[in-house]
Amino acid sequence: MNWNYQSMLPEDFAPDSRVWIYQSSRLFAMSEALQIEDLLNDFVSHWKSHGTPVKGFGTLLFGQFIVLMADENATGVSGCSTDSSVRLIKQIEELYKVQLFDRQLLAFQVKEKVQLLPLPQLQHAVDNNFITPDTLYFNNLVQTKEELENKWMVPVKDSWLTRRIAIKA
Incomplete structure (x- = not known):
């Protein structure tokens, strides 16, 4: 893609x-x-x-x-x-028949596809290496064109998600 x-x-x-x-x-x-x-x-x-x-x-x-x-x-x-x-x-x-306001559903770029993951399953996905610190996350909280261009697709390690997960060293 x-x-x-x-x-x-x-x-x-x-x-x-x-x-x-x-x-x-x-x-x-x-x-x-x-x-x-x-x-x-x-x-x-x-x-x-x-x-x-x-x-x-x-x-x-x-x-x-x-x-x-x-x-x-x-x-x-x-x-x-x-x-x-x-x-x-x-x-x-x-x-x-879709949901467009569910902020608990996270999107990542995994194996050249958009993959969705419910927020409560994030730590499990990290623990099992489905999501890594370098996996690209779609940060739908961007508010400006400049942020959309530069901060929409960011590595997990550079996103707010780091406050929600424990990453193994």
Whole structure:
């Protein structure tokens, strides 16, 4: 799999553009992915904040991560416009019978695939070398375009997960 997602992000958005990442509880089928891309494109083309168009971007990365981005240098994103994006994500959850708000489900790059792991099983996965300190973790807590580009896929040892696990020396 080509992990170079940075080339798929818009170049004309400011580094401090706000980012929201929603991780699906499963990989979307190709037909679903195409439909979701259409939903995202339609949403961002009509996204408004207090009546003013939002400079927005939406995409599906690796068939499993919905990324929404708003360049607030163009238009600030209000609570109402954020709420509208959350409604879209909830609509996608219902349409495709997936979970997109489960922050207890972690994603890792293992054997060239996105692998999901419930947080309570993390230590067991580390103890059995399924997850190592160098395994890439999808840090869906990134908040800006710059963080998305540089801190989204990070080794476990460089993430907040180190506070949750004991790594053998």
